[in-house]
Amino acid sequence: MGSVEECMDAAVRVARAAGQVVLEAVKQEKHVSTKSTPTDLVTEADRLVEELIISTLRESFPSHRFIGEESCAAGEPCVLTDSPTWIIDPIDGTCNFVHSFPMVAVSIGFAVKKELEFGVIYHCFEETLYTARKGHGAFCNGLRLQVSKEKDVSKALILTEIGAKRDPETLALFLGNMEKLLRAPAHGVRIIGSSTLALCQVAAGAADAYYQFGLHCWDMAAAAIIIREAGGVVMDTSGGPLDLMSRRIVAAASQEVAGFIVQQLKPIGYERDDCGERHAVR
Numbered sequence: 001m002g003s004v005e006e007c008m009d010a011a012v013r014v015a016r017a018a019g020q021v022v023l024e025a026v027k028q029e030k031h032v033s034t035k036s037t038p039t040d041l042v043t044e045a046d047r048l049v050e051e052l053i054i055s056t057l058r059e060s061f062p063s064h065r066f067i068g069e070e071s072c073a074a075g076e077p078c079v080l081t082d083s084p085t086w087i088i089d090p091i092d093g094t095c096n097f098v099h100s101f102p103m104v105a106v107s108i109g110f111a112v113k114k115e116l117e118f119g120v121i122y123h124c125f126e127e128t129l130y131t132a133r134k135g136h137g138a139f140c141n142g143l144r145l146q147v148s149k150e151k152d153v154s155k156a157l158i159l160t161e162i163g164a165k166r167d168p169e170t171l172a173l174f175l176g177n178m179e180k181l182l183r184a185p186a187h188g189v190r191i192i193g194s195s196t197l198a199l200c201q202v203a204a205g206a207a208d209a210y211y212q213f214g215l216h217c218w219d220m221a222a223a224a225i226i227i228r229e230a231g232g233v234v235m236d237t238s239g240g241p242l243d244l245m246s247r248r249i250v251a252a253a254s255q256e257v258a259g260f261i262v263q264q265l266k267p268i269g270y271e272r273d274d275c276g277e278r279h280a281v282r
């Protein structure tokens with residue numbers, strides 16, 4: 001199976017290699033198509049980078065299972081079992097990638113028996129590597145990460161993402177949720193176009209909370225353990241335990257700020273990644 005340490009070393013190597021491919025691809029002409037909605041973009045680079053990551057890891061760990069954003073988009077099952085499972089977003093921030101907006105990441109999470117063991121997120125433009133292994137802390141380029149510990153939402157910088165749906169009901173709920181937090185009043189609300197990099201800012205103490213409806217397991221897996229290991233909290237938008245397949249998350253520097261956000265949010269419905277079974281992440 002390979003030890004967790006061997007798997008994490010392989011994840012770091014392939015994330016860096018994939019990040020270099022992304023950085024080269026951003027300078028080339030892009031062939032853009034759409035998936036679930038007209039704003040849910042995908043490019044040939046997304047597919048090529050995912051193929052590079054999965055083929056490299058599968059060579060070393062042939063018995064492992066893989067959940068990749070673009071493989072799932074192509075019809076592969078998105079089901080988390082007890083098997084050692086890699087949860088991969090080859091390009092997080094594809095819309096940013098298409099526009100050459102410099103917030104693009106490669107995200108690789110790893111779970112065994114449905115428990116997140118480590119996460120690796122590579123910021124392609126900054127060439128910054130965020131890592132965390134369960135019980136071993138969170139790091140950015142080798143420097144330890146620590147959340148801000150902010151407990152007061154009126155002193156908090158909060159990040160979120162819009163998600164793929166743009167119908168009037170979703171937009172009204174999205175803007176209503178944001179308005180509640182702006183009226184708190186939070187210091188600010190920011191949208192950067194990459195959920196994984198936004199979650200890394202919470203782990204780094206550069207933001208104090210993140211919430212979203214509509215992201216996927218591959219947007220959450222690596223970032224969730226990086227935030228936990230940086231001393232932060234991650235949970236479902238209902239306040240219950242994080243459910244990796246649920247398409248929703250609240251992450252924060254403290255239980256107090258997370259709890260306040262949970263109280264404010266009106267849910268926005270998205271179909272589960274696994275379309276049915278519940279997987280509480282421990």
Ligand SMILES: O=P([O-])([O-])O[C@@H]1[C@@H](O)[C@H](O)[C@@H](O)[C@H](O)[C@@H]1O
Nearest residue numbers: 091092093094161163164194195
């Ligand atoms: O598709 P992708 O660029 O990997 O990931 C993106 C997420 O990072 C973002 O949170 C979400 O709002 C976008 O709809 C998209 O899903």
Ligand SMILES: [Mg+2]
Nearest residue numbers: 089092093219
């Ligand atoms: Mg993504």
Ligand SMILES: [Mg+2]
Nearest residue numbers: 069089091092
């Ligand atoms: Mg992606």
